[in-house]
Amino acid sequence: MLRRLQVAGLPVHVQKLGEGVVRVWVGDHISSTATVAFATQKGILVVDTTGNPLVDRELRRVIARELGRDDFTMLVNTHEHADHTGGNAVYADCEIVGHELVAAGMAAGRADRPRVLEWYATGIPESEARLAALPADDPSLPSLREDLALDRLNRDVLLSDAPLAPPTRTFTDRLTLDMGDTSLELYYTGGMHTASDIAVFVPRHGILMTGDTMSDRWLTDTPGCLASFIARPGVRHDFPRLLKNWEYLAQQKDRIRLLLTGHWNGELSYDGFAARVGYVRALWDGVPAEIARGASLESLFVTFALDARFPELAQSPGFNRNNHAMTLLELWSVTTGQTSAADRLYALIDEGAGEDAVREVVASRGATPASYFFMEGQLNSSGYRFLQAGRAPQAVAMFRAYADLYPESWNAHDSLGEALLATGDSAGSIAMYEKSLELNPENVNGREVLARIRSEGTASAP
Template identity: 55%
Template sequence: MKSRVLPLVLLILFLCTGSAFAKTVAGLPLHVEKFESGAIRLWIGDHISSTAVVAVPTSRGILVIDTFGVPEVDRELRSAIARELGRDDFTFLINTHEHGDHTGGNAVYADCTIVGHELVPENMQRDPADRERTIRWRTTRISELETEIAAMAADAPERARRDEDLILARLLLANAQADNAPPPPPTRVFADRMELDLGDVTVEMFYIGGMHTASDIAVLIPKHGLLLTGDTMADVWLTDTPGCLASFSARSGIAHDFPRWMKNWNHLLDRKDEYHTLLPGHWNGELSHAGAEARVRYVEALWNAAEQKAAAGGRVEDLQAENRLADRFPHLAESPGFAEWTNAGTALEIWCCMTGMESGAQALYALIENGADEAEIRAVVDQKSAASPKYFFVEAAINQLGYRFLNQEQPEQAARLLQANVEMYPESWNTYDSLGEALLATGDREGAIANYEKSVELNPDNTSGTDALARIRGSELAN
């Protein structure tokens, strides 16, 4: 008797506990994480870096934070939330930031009040050309994945991940092809802080934008001991494809307000006793109190260093050189999200924010990309010797963007940008060397020779210059 009952009990137990995990959404396993407070967190997939959707029951209805981004998936996630919580009175949706993998399912919550930072609505708008690009890119990606999978053994270690990548790619392609109406943007917005009174639960939101998008917010729910930080940071990656959590750096080309960022983060750190769980916006990243604090102190240290540098009339390239991760922040050098290039980028953005100046390299790049005339280029270049300039200039940054044009097979644009660098840094052998390379790519051999010669004259050790000259002259002889 005993021997028959036990397997039966085990089977029933398995069916009960396993039921939440046995479900799939769009062919991907559905995960439901239950917090002691009664809030839940849902995501799909074991390998892909999908968005984690959080649902919080309150006496004024269910609050949801973020969407997966594909309406057909979010409809199923909404049903799963209703099933798990045993109610379906959805009232509020919060977007932690503007990205499509957080806002793309907003239509599924069109009956709710949607809340977000004031920059979310305008930054959600997409250029119609993006859709065509997405469809092309996804179509190529799908056929690459299909080929890759076809060549794999069924039990290859990479197989499960590639299968999920393929399912996700097909979902996103179908979503782009469906050409649905744009998702509804948040209608309740704020700039700095906002509080939502949901009866027995108070939700506080804080601007922490500029590190991932201009519209990032943190969502503090003291009653549940939760702090949601969107895609801004993580100090542990659970998979080797961190996705949106891959870098902790101030993005270029977006609005920054570091003083407000530091003020709000310090406020959140001061209240760290009010939350025990920090939740990044994707399931495959984790964040500890110590990890968050280390990142805030790092930004503050860079900000203070920039302030001192600017007060002393210093240059941004010295700020970068004196604040390398390896020397100044060795404890972060190996931490998720950090690399020397992201660190240099963050220093640059902090410099721009603090001095009110803009990167001359980026301004010139944008002008040339958009086909500006000589007078417009000249107006920026002349700022280098202006008394109170609008732009700051870094020779290496201009050089780097010149090579970006070259890599994008835009040699004419590269030559224009690198020509400006030669004019601004006439004593630098490297500016002539780079211009020589760009001119050669445009077919201007004489111009290339003249610049390589000048480079070698300034630096006789420039062997790449002498080699280039030998090659050009050699091929001329051969012709």
């Protein structure tokens, strides 16, 4: 009888992808990292670890058994994320290869350790309680159990605080690894996921690995890292270089048999890959051209509307209005040198900067050259971030800046009214809801809230 191998309660999967090529991962439901191993003349080369040394030690044994040898010589990281590099130490006897920005990304991830541990400290007991409360035949049980097993593994890794094992050999743009009968071509593709993404092309097997940068089909409803295709503020990118490498790889269509993403539950077709390359190319060329023609930020959103301009991507994994908007804003920022006023205001208020600093950003609107771009939606959601975190005074400061910037916006005054009410300032809140209703008599919700505050005010009056 076949005994299914398990690690920490998670089933181990082995998939043969060709002669001397295996893909291994754990779990049936969770979006765990897929490790791919190639048997070559110069030893076994492994792409990515799962992030849990416990799991990676076991997977290393599975790989050796499957390939019938154990001469591991090289490990390649597709990017910096802990769920791809956290098990690197298991391959400390090998050369570890990655982009030159992997080490910095790993260190930044580790710096987040206290916050993540705090999250596990409440999240894990909550999951345990939720699991215990479910009937034994609940269909969501298997997936929740795996989530919990993975969370526990990740927490234990963080608690152990083992030293990081960053790449020992790095590169900037391209690198070919000569493994005798097999060569691996590594290409920088950073910018749409992390700063340190690379693609790994193995012509001998017709395999192209794209890490976590993209996927156009999800096998489970937990896509994890693969869920967003975004250029983010704060993530370093070099789009000319990214496009040069992606477009070169797209031209290798006839040599690509199989595209592999960084997680087992995300698949990628050649067409999905090419469409994403085309999307970044269209924006990288198109946005600066539109701006040179005098386009405003608002008109960019019309010109590059996701549904109209990229209909084949609008419904595809990784794309939605939000992700697309973030990418457009980042390209606007790169082209104009302007940064988000909402982000700046949020940071100032968050760190307790005085009113003057806030007023300075508000007053800079309309100045040339402009340092900031202003987006109503961002200002509003930044205020709600404070409000949802229970920081009503900060929310008031944020919404006040929003209302100062958009004095004709009923929504700004409605939001400010809500935040003032949360601070206990009923009179101030009433004034803002009245203003909002004056600007938009159709604001039904505002009318209801206003009536409620007034009646409560009367009720509690002595």
